[in-house]
Amino acid sequence: MDVLREVGNIGAGHAATALSQLLGKPVDMKVPTVSFLPFEDIAERLGGVETVVVAIFLRVEGDAPGNMFFILKREPARRLLQGLPCLEAAGSEDYSELELSALNEIGNILAGSYLSSLADFTGLHMSPTVPAIAVDMAGAILNYGLLQFGTMGDDALLIDTAFLEGPNQMEGHFFLIPDPESFEKLFSALGVPL
Incomplete structure (x- = not known):
């Protein structure tokens, strides 16, 4: 978890810099929290399956594919x-x-920041596909991703980050759901035996 927290921290730093350049004003960030949770718990983490959210979805291709x-x-x-x-x-x-x-x-830039940090940290080739956006209930969005790309891993890596722009706080949730065969590659590249 310490290694993943460091990856999340570096990714959040890059994401805050990118967001600051986009908005043309300083953007700070809180230290992200990193955790693993079962795929079926993601919607509950967002407030329930019927909570309307804005989701940017992309497929990760390369040495450790996932969503x-x-x-x-x-x-x-x-x-x-x-x-x-x-x-x-x-x-x-x-x-x-x-x-x-x-x-x-914005989602593409921020997700790319996290993904490039993970790729740099692990030395694995990981590239994002063209992103898609949806505004819908959390349960519907997650089910669509599951149907569109087949079997997802059972667990998700969650990086919760809050970006602070002036008095406003914007919380974003990054979920990396590696394909089942990608977990071992990721942890091995991070020097963590499974």
Whole structure:
């Protein structure tokens, strides 16, 4: 867990820097918490299967394939959009195409920061696919990922990070769900025997 916490810390640092450049203002971060949890507990961690969330999903390809989700609840996603100088504040509950595109790109940048940190740390080749975005209930999004890409691992690596921009706090959840055969490769590359 110490090794994974360090990977999460480095990834969060890179993600905060990228977010700061995107927003054009300083963004701090809290030290992330890292944990393993069973795949079926992910939705509960987000507030329940019926909680509406914004999820950026991508497939990890390479030496240790798997699936990665960056998930925000609606309020932090809205605050993140309001921080972008190129977007006008929307009063609607729904997201415009431009807002969805912006959230997708932000999720792509942040997920890429974590993934590149993990790849650097392990020395494994890991590359993300083009991300997809969805606004739906947490249970539906996770089930779609499961149906789209077949069997996922039983466990997920959860990195909970809060980014602080001025008085606002934006909590994001990164879930890396390695394919079953990837766990041993990841831990071996981290120098941790299973």
